[in-house]
Structure formats: C-alpha cells, structure tokens
Amino acid sequence: MRTARNKSSRKAAEEIFRAAVSAASPYDSVRSNLKLLSKKLKIYNLSLDLKSIKNIYLIGAGKAACPMAKAVEDALGSRIKAGCVVTKYNHALKLKYAEVIEAGHPLPDRNGLKGAQKILEIARSAGQGDLVIFLLSGGASALLPAPVEGLSLKDKKRLTGLLIGSGASIQEINTVRKHLSRIKGGRLMDIAYPARVITLIVSDVVNDDISSIASGPTAPDPSTYTDALDVIKRYGLLKKAPPKAISFLKMGASGAIVETPKPGEKVFKNCENIIIVNNSMALRAAKEKASSLGYRSLVLSSTITGPARKAAGFFTSILKEAKKNGNPLRPPCCIIMGGETVVEVRGTGLGGRNQELALASAIGLEGSEGITVLSAGTDGTDGPTEAAGAFADCSTVQRGRSAGLDVRKYLDDNDSYRFFKKLKDLFITGPTGTNVMDIAIGLVE
Amino acid sequence: MRTARNKSSRKAAEEIFRAAVSAASPYDSVRSNLKLLSKKLKIYNLSLDLKSIKNIYLIGAGKAACPMAKAVEDALGSRIKAGCVVTKYNHALKLKYAEVIEAGHPLPDRNGLKGAQKILEIARSAGQGDLVIFLLSGGASALLPAPVEGLSLKDKKRLTGLLIGSGASIQEINTVRKHLSRIKGGRLMDIAYPARVITLIVSDVVNDDISSIASGPTAPDPSTYTDALDVIKRYGLLKKAPPKAISFLKMGASGAIVETPKPGEKVFKNCENIIIVNNSMALRAAKEKASSLGYRSLVLSSTITGPARKAAGFFTSILKEAKKNGNPLRPPCCIIMGGETVVEVRGTGLGGRNQELALASAIGLEGSEGITVLSAGTDGTDGPTEAAGAFADCSTVQRGRSAGLDVRKYLDDNDSYRFFKKLKDLFITGPTGTNVMDIAIGLVE
Numbered sequence: 048m049r050t051a052r053n054k055s056s057r058k059a060a061e062e063i064f065r066a067a068v069s070a071a072s073p074y075d076s077v078r079s080n081l082k083l084l085s086k087k088l089k090i091y092n093l094s095l096d097l098k099s100i101k102n103i104y105l106i107g108a109g110k111a112a113c114p115m116a117k118a119v120e121d122a123l124g125s126r127i128k129a130g131c132v133v134t135k136y137n138h139a140l141k142l143k144y145a146e147v148i149e150a151g152h153p154l155p156d157r158n159g160l161k162g163a164q165k166i167l168e169i170a171r172s173a174g175q176g177d178l179v180i181f182l183l184s185g186g187a188s189a190l191l192p193a194p195v196e197g198l199s200l201k202d203k204k205r206l207t208g209l210l211i212g213s214g215a216s217i218q219e220i221n222t223v224r225k226h227l228s229r230i231k232g233g234r235l236m237d238i239a240y241p242a243r244v245i246t247l248i249v250s251d252v253v254n255d256d257i258s259s260i261a262s263g264p265t266a267p268d269p270s271t272y273t274d275a276l277d278v279i280k281r282y283g284l285l286k287k288a289p290p291k292a293i294s295f296l297k298m299g300a301s302g303a304i305v306e307t308p309k310p311g312e313k314v315f316k317n318c319e320n321i322i323i324v325n326n327s328m329a330l331r332a333a334k335e336k337a338s339s340l341g342y343r344s345l346v347l348s349s350t351i352t353g354p355a356r357k358a359a360g361f362f363t364s365i366l367k368e369a370k371k372n373g374n375p376l377r378p379p380c381c382i383i384m385g386g387e388t389v390v391e392v393r394g395t396g397l398g399g400r401n402q403e404l405a406l407a408s409a410i411g412l413e414g415s416e417g418i419t420v421l422s423a424g425t426d427g428t429d430g431p432t433e434a435a436g437a438f439a440d441c442s443t444v445q446r447g448r449s450a451g452l453d454v455r456k457y458l459d460d461n462d463s464y465r466f467f468k469k470l471k472d473l474f475i476t477g478p479t480g481t482n483v484m485d486i487a488i489g490l491v492e
Numbered sequence: 493m494r495t496a497r498n499k500s501s502r503k504a505a506e507e508i509f510r511a512a513v514s515a516a517s518p519y520d521s522v523r524s525n526l527k528l529l530s531k532k533l534k535i536y537n538l539s540l541d542l543k544s545i546k547n548i549y550l551i552g553a554g555k556a557a558c559p560m561a562k563a564v565e566d567a568l569g570s571r572i573k574a575g576c577v578v579t580k581y582n583h584a585l586k587l588k589y590a591e592v593i594e595a596g597h598p599l600p601d602r603n604g605l606k607g608a609q610k611i612l613e614i615a616r617s618a619g620q621g622d623l624v625i626f627l628l629s630g631g632a633s634a635l636l637p638a639p640v641e642g643l644s645l646k647d648k649k650r651l652t653g654l655l656i657g658s659g660a661s662i663q664e665i666n667t668v669r670k671h672l673s674r675i676k677g678g679r680l681m682d683i684a685y686p687a688r689v690i691t692l693i694v695s696d697v698v699n700d701d702i703s704s705i706a707s708g709p710t711a712p713d714p715s716t717y718t719d720a721l722d723v724i725k726r727y728g729l730l731k732k733a734p735p736k737a738i739s740f741l742k743m744g745a746s747g748a749i750v751e752t753p754k755p756g757e758k759v760f761k762n763c764e765n766i767i768i769v770n771n772s773m774a775l776r777a778a779k780e781k782a783s784s785l786g787y788r789s790l791v792l793s794s795t796i797t798g799p800a801r802k803a804a805g806f807f808t809s810i811l812k813e814a815k816k817n818g819n820p821l822r823p824p825c826c827i828i829m830g831g832e833t834v835v836e837v838r839g840t841g842l843g844g845r846n847q848e849l850a851l852a853s854a855i856g857l858e859g860s861e862g863i864t865v866l867s868a869g870t871d872g873t874d875g876p877t878e879a880a881g882a883f884a885d886c887s888t889v890q891r892g893r894s895a896g897l898d899v900r901k902y903l904d905d906n907d908s909y910r911f912f913k914k915l916k917d918l919f920i921t922g923p924t925g926t927n928v929m930d931i932a933i934g935l936v937e
Binding site (some may be wrong): 361 | 772775790791792793794795796797798799802803805806809810812813817819820831
C-alpha cells in the first residue's frame with residue numbers, strides 16, 4: 048500500500064535526480080565553457096590566442112563523446128580541421144567535422160581497434176602550433192583498445208580477464224593495461240607532442256584521478272613495467288598470462304622499451320587535463336534542488352564505494368536516525384550521497400548496483416514510514432537492465448510479500464531488477480548523455 | 493579565536509568521547525531521576541504515591557548492575573526490603589541492601605544460575621502493592637541463565653552455539669532462547685505479577701528494542717514456540733539440537749506448556765520498561781561537547797551496524813568529503829556516529845570492532861591531512877583487549893610502515909590491537925561503568 052505522501056516523495060526524488068543529471072550534462076558544460084571570440088579561444092579557465100593556433104583537431108572516446116563533440120562543433124564549426132570520436136553502439140550523433148565510430152563496450156572489439164588507430168593518426172598529424180581537443184568520458188577505456196605491437200586484442204582481453212578473476216584491484220589492473228597499450232598511461236602525449244592538447248574529462252571515477260579515467264591517455268603515469276610485472280606475479284599469473292604480454296613487460300622492465308611518460312616529462316608541457324563534470328557537481332545541484340523543494344538537505348559524500356548492500360545499511364541507518372532523532376537533519380530533509388558501489392555477485396539474477404542498493408534499503412526501511420530512497424546511475428543505466436535504478440520505501444517489502452515475492456530471496460539471488468519490475472518501482476530514464484557514477488537520494492518527510 | 497583548536501585533535505576527540513560516556517552514566521542517570529519525597533517516589537517520568545507502596549525490592553543484572561543499584565540505594569536506603577544483583581566478575585561494588593553475585597560472561601556459569609534463581613525468588617515473593625525495581629544493562633542475558641525444567645545449562649549453551657554457527661540472526665536466536673528460559677521473553681512478569689515492576693534499562697542494542705535487551709525479561713514476546721521450532725528447522729538443527737530442548741519446544745507448540753506472555757496481556761499491566769541511557773544520548777552529548785570546542789558538528793546515526801571495515805569506508809569517505817568539498821560540514825568539523833559493528837573474522841589476530849574500524853580508517857585516511865578518527869566502546873573495552881579503541885589519522889599507515897608494520901597484513905589478520913599497540917595509538921580508559929555500544933568520532937581540521 049503506497050500512501051499519497053510516498054508518491055509525492057518519489058516525485059520529489061525524481062526531480063532532484065534530474066536536476067543532478069542536468070548539472071552534469073557534458074554538452075551543456077562544453078557549450079557554455081567554449082567560446083570563440085574575435086581574437087581568443089576561451090575554453091574553461093584557459094584563454095588561447097587564436098593567432099597562435101594553426102589547426103584544431105577534435106578527438107575523443109566514451110559514452111558521452113558525441114554530445115561533447117557536438118558542443119565543440121557548435122562552438123568552433125569549420126575551425127575544426129579533422130576529427131574522430133569513438134562511442135558505444137547506439138550512442139552516435141551525426142557530426143559535421145568529426146567522424147563517428149561506434150564500437151564495443153564493455154568488451155572491446157575490432158571497431159574499437161579501428162577507432163583507436165584513427166585517433167592515434169590524428170594525434171600524430173598534429174604538430175607545433177596545433178590544438179587537439181580530446182574528449183574523454185566513461186567507457187573510453189574499452190572503446191579505445193590499442194594493444195602494443197605483437198599483442199592481439201584477444202590476448203589483452205584474456206589477461207584483463209585473468210586479473211579481474213584473481214581479485215586484482217582496478218589500480219593494479221590499470222598498471223598492467225597502461226604498459227600494454229599504445230594510447231593509455233600518457234602514451235597519447237608521446238604521439239601528440241608538441242601539439243597543444245586539452246583533454247576535457249567527464250569523470251566517472253571516485254576521487255577524479257585523471258590517470259585512472261580511461262587509464263589516462265594524456266596523464267602522467269607514475270607506474271612502471273616492473274610494477275606491472277609485480278602485479279602479475281602477485282596474483283600468480285606469470286605462467287597463465289599470454290606469453291607475448293609477459294615478454295613485452297620483461298623487455299620493458301629491462302629498459303629495452305621506453306617507459307610510459309612520467310610526471311614532469313616534457314610531453315606534458317603543452318597538455319591540460321580538465322575535469323568538466325563530476326559526481327560532486329551533480330550532488331551539489333541535487334542539494335540545491337532539494338532545498339528549493341523545501342527539504343533541509345546535505346551531501347554525505349561523493350566517494351561512497353564498497354558493496355551496495357552495506358552502503359544501503361549505512362544510508363538507511365542515517366535516514367532512520369533523521370526520522371527518529373532529527374540527526375543529522377530534522378525532517379523534512381534530503382540526504383544525498385554519490386559514488387560507485389559494487390554488487391557482490393552470489394546469485395544468478397538480473398540487476399545493477401543501484402537496484403541492489405535500493406532493494407537492500409527496502410529491507411532496512413520496513414516499518415519506517417515517511418522515508419523514500421532513490422538510487423540510480425547518472426548515465427541512465429544500471430547493470431545489464433533498461434532501468435537507471437529503483438525506488439524503495441517502508442511499503443516495498445510488504446508490497447513484495449503481497450505479490451508473493453520474498454525480498455531476501457531476490458536480494459540473495461542479486462535479482463533486484465525482477466523484484467522492482469513486478470512492483471513497478473523501477474526508475475527508468477533512458478540514456479542521459481552523461482555519466483558521473485551513481486546518486487542515492489534519501490527523503491525523510 | 494578558537495583556543496580549543498590549539499589542542500591536538502586527539503585530545504579533542506578524547507574529550508568528546510569522555511563527554512559522551514559521562515552523559516551515558518547509569519549511576520548519574522538513576523541518581524538524578526530517582527527521588528524520595530515526603531509523599532511521593534519520583535522515578536523518571538513516573539510519580540508513585542508512597543502510601544500505595546508496601547515493600548520495595550531491588551533486582552538486576554548486567555555489567556552496570558552495581559553502579560545502578562548503588563544509585564538506587566543512595567536514593568531509597570532502608571526503604572529497600574531485599575535485593576539481589578548479578579554482575580560480571582570484577583564488576584562488583586559493595587552494596588548495603590542488595591546481595592551482589594558475580595557470574596560468568598560472555599559464557600554463563602553456575603554462579604549465574606544461582607543469581608537467576610535468587611532473582612526469581614525475590615520476584616515471586618513480591619505481591620500486590622509491592623514495587624520491584626529491576627536494573628538491566630549489557631551482559632544481563634549471559635549473566636541470568638535460567639533454563640526451563642529438565643534442560644541443563646550445558647544443553648542450552650550447546651544449542652545457542654549451534655544456532656550461532658549456522659548463521660541464525662540474533663532475533664532468531666532470541667526467539668529460541670526466550671522459549672527455553674524461565675526468566676526471558678517476559679517470563680519474569682509471569683512471576684512478579686501483580687507486583688508493580690519498573691525496569692530501568694541501559695540499552696546496548698541498536699534501536700533500543702526492549703524485547704531484545706537481555707531477551708526482554710519484562711517485555712512482551714510476540715514470538716511463539718512454533719516460531720522457535722521453525723528457526724531450528726530452518727537451520728537444519730532438528731536432529732543436532734539437544735533432544736530435551738526439542739521435546740520442550742514441541743510440547744509448547746502443542747499447547748501443553750503456556751506461551752511466553754504476549755503484548756497486551758494482564759501481567760504487563762503494572763510494568764514499565766524505561767530506557768534510561770542509550771547510544772543516542774551519548775552521541776548528543778558528544779555533539780554538544782564538539783560544538784563547545786569550536787567544531788561544527790553533526791550526528792550521522794546511532795544505528796550503524798555491519799562489518800567494521802565497511803563502516804570505516806563510509807566514515808572516511810564522508811570525512812574526506814568534508815575536508816575536500818565542505819560536505820556535509822565545512823572544517824573545522826566533527827562528525828559522529830554510533831552503533832555496533834562486527835568484525836568479520838578471517839585472521840587469528842587480536843583486536844575488537846573499534847580497533848578494526850580505526851585500522852581500516854587509517855587506510856582510508858592515508859594522504860588526507862587534518863583528519864582524526866577515534867573509535868571506541870563506551871564500556872571501555874573492545875574485544876578481548878584492555879583497550880577501549882584506537883586513534884587513526886593520515887600518519888598512521890606511514891608510521892606503521894616506518895616501524896616495519898604492513899597495515900593490510902594486520903587488517904587481514906584482524907590484528908588491529910598489536911598494530912596500534914606498537915604505534916602507541918591505543919585508546920585506553922579502563923571500565924567506564926556504562927555500555928551504550930560504540931562511538932566513532934571524526935574530526936576534520
């Protein structure tokens with residue numbers, strides 16, 4: 048049984064989410080921060096003398112590559128000499144000056160290889176006095192596969208799979224990846240230098256570390272071939288890994304192949320990496336929207352990680368505290384957090400980390416009236432489902448029970464999607480054109 | 493301007509913790525809420541006509557039983573006709589009107605059986621017009637074993653062990669316990685009725701559920717014999733459990749033995765359960781102290797549960813957000829949470845949930861200057877160690893490294909105590925005379 052109040056809370060939560068996503072729009076951000084004046088090109092906090100720029104090239108990759116490129120084209124038009132952006136299938140927009148290539152994501156494919164090659168060629172053709180605008184957003188890592196000489200895409204994928212399966216951290220996996228790529232780990236700057244490169248970044252990683260986003264094609268890489276080999280040894284993969292990868296890394300460690308460019312190296316002299324939108328900006332907008340709707344509001348953190356279920360436990364314990372004791376805010380209030388949790392896969396169900404967080408929240412909220420949770424991915428997708436996320440409140444578990452659904456079974460089977468679908472509590476937005484990780488909104492009436 | 497800021501963060505955190513513990517002092521609470529006036533006995537929000545009270549009996553159990561009983565004696569003196577309190581070894585105080593029995597905790601022993609028997613006898617002797625003051629605090633469940641007729645303490649302990657080992661929840665375990673006890677699950681009221689019973693409770697459980705604290709000797713029990721049998725079946729223990737326990741529960745389920753008293757039954761007519769101190773009160777005092785020291789301050793929640801490591805992840809992500817973006821508060825600020833986490837035991841080290849939370853926080857805080865975490869048990873003990881908890885900040889991991897300690901190894905081995913001991917970062921208070929679960933204090937300068 049859903050009360051009228053819960054309905055209006057849902058509507059408020061949805062409005063708050065949409066305000067957050069809108070504030071993280073890469074198109075809007077680029078469009079309003081890229082200005083072609085009579086003598087200057089203004090781009091974010093930089094002001095470039097137009098006379099000093101010979102050619103402008105436009106390259107990019109990621110799920111938001113097309114709207115970002117469109118904004119650059121809308122601002123610079125025919126000043127763009129050539130360009131190529133790689134995006135996920137079904138994410139293409141028609142562009143006038145840059146070629147658009149659709150490629151595989153999350154698993155890289157041959158189209159991605161082709162796109163990466165094109166982008167490397169454009170970067171190579173740029174010289175002194177040229178400006179390369181490089182657009183980076185979520186998914187770029189998979190969309191730009193460029194294995195080193197002699198290593199097949201299949202081998203590289205297999206190695207990544209082995210590392211993931213061994214429990215290596217994303218930092219460790221990136222250390223290996225960067226040393227087997229012709230584009231990652233700052234390698235793109237090896238090629239583009241001495242052209243000026245401005246990388247505009249939609250951050251989809253916790254803490255906005257530019258060397259992590261898409262494994263940092265234009266960021267200095269502090270890690271070494273030896274580090275990469277150490278990772279492989281640490282997880283006992285020296286024998287299992289593709290021999291070509293191992294021999295390449297060993298050659299690198301012996302000094303026979305040049306290292307990825309390190310912090311302070313000259314190739315970064317003409318390079319700027321600018322985070323244009325991130326989770327924090329979205330959360331700030333969510334907070335403002337909530338305040339304008341009459342909720343006392345606060346942002347807990349933009350760096351929530353760990354299992355979705357545990358995050359739900361933490362989140363609902365705060366929301367219940369607000370309801371019961373007025374901590375950290377008195378109702379009506381809105382408590383917001385962002386980041387990227389993980390699903391600890393035990394079952395065989397369908398879902399995503401946001402739907403799992405919502406389902407676990409529903410258990411925490413049973414019996415606590417007047418609290419609504421919306422957890423959703425800012426890109427509009429959550430796991431392999433068409434939903435962005437889901438709603439939960441005190442009625443969720445009971446309504447599930449009435450419909451013959453045992454919430455704990457669904458949670459244990461990681462089957463949040465089917466639970467919420469039957470309850471009509473999915474939150475569906477379609478692709479939003481951005482990706483700054485996830486947002487969870489808790490409203491306490 | 494802010495003189496307190498000149499004090500080190502650690503000192504401030506310690507002052508804040510001590511203010512919290514002091515606000516949760518059972519002695520102080522009882523002493524200031526129990527007044528013998530010429531015609532009235534005032535006890536918390538109750539006012540009893542002295543003329544209507546024949547005899548006053550004093551019973552109780554728990555780690556704080558003695559200071560609570562002392563406060564009652566200091567207020568009522570010779571008006572107490574008889575009494576008995578059971579406490580943990582080395583927790584006795586000399587009392588004048590009530591007998592003190594020390595008994596086993598966390599494992600019950602024969603002294604506990606003796607104490608429970610004494611308390612049942614006193615409750616039985618109380619009649620119409622008599623007042624029984626019952627003092628309940630952490631540990632009372634183990635300190636008052638009273639297995640039903642025909643069941644040995646050994647059998648009851650074995651069944652509890654089997655349930656714990658099968659992964660049954662504490663609610664499920666309590667459902668079984670209540671139906672095999674002569675004192676729990678409201679049974680004490682079966683015996684004390686029609687005497688008036690006022691139970692003063694130091695809450696050491698999340699959400700202050702009075703039927704959970706010590707399995708609710710004076711609280712209505714909504715669960716049934718059938719529920720208890722269902723729990724045993726659910727975990728496949730029907731064959732393994734002591735046969736006498738099973739046959740007792742089956743007799744109960746068949747209606748041959750009277751049920752535990754249910755909500756609304758007449759035995760609760762003359763009974764009041766009053767939570768006198770809890771985690772929320774401690775957190776509120778912590779917040780006030782932090783404010784008086786010049787910190788913006790907020791309480792996140794008094795119901796934090798789940799693995800200590802995950803709680804540390806959330807806590808540090810919020811503290812770092814405060815440092816970086818001023819969310820949820822701008823520095824200098826103090827963020828406080830309470831509850832009771834668990835240690836997921838994987839290693840063989842020494843520690844407790846507070847020290848584990850601090851150690852995991854240290855990892856999260858590496859590189860983040862100006863943040864200090866203190867996590868500690870309000871009772872002054874954390875796990876099987878002499879420490880109440882520990883401090884962590886951005887220097888912890890590095891100082892460990894310099895001393896040859898690998899923080900991850902210690903964490904994986906659940907060996908937080910030895911890590912912090914070597915670094916001299918343990919927080920040691922000795923027994924505090926209260927127990928309202930744990931408090932974590934985060935200071936951001």
